[in-house]
Amino acid sequence: MNSRQKKVAAKRRNTRIRKNPEFSQEEWDALSFVLGWCMRCGSTVELTRDHKEPIGKGGGNTLSNLTLLCRTCNELKGAKRFPEITPKYLLPSQEERLRSLPDSLRAVVTEAIYGHYSSH
Ligand SMILES: [Zn+2]
Secondary structure, rough: OOOOHHHHHHHHHHHHHHHHHOOOOHHHHHHHHHHHOOOOOOOOOEEEEOOOHHHHOOOOOOOOEEEEEEEHHHHHHHHOOOOOOOOOOOOEEEEEEEOOOHHHHHHHHHHHHHHHHHHH
């Protein structure tokens, strides 16, 4: 494969991954409800969905790779990766929102937020 073909293949991979999210709208709604504000600056204005590890850089379209950023931070971030964008713990008000979720959603959202800490 030459470099142009590689670029085309990478683009196809990205499109395929973007089109096939491994989470439901309901799960994303629950995660964004629990997080509540921009994970970088704390803003509650114009919140957007962000892939922590960009898909173009090999990140998956999974709930655990998603976070909440305001539009300004998201645009600032572009295709880069912010270090330490995932909270290590939730604030009491976020914990409260997490506890208010139905059991099945709570398990999925807890896994998305904390999962990678327990797995290794
Ligand atoms: Zn922000």
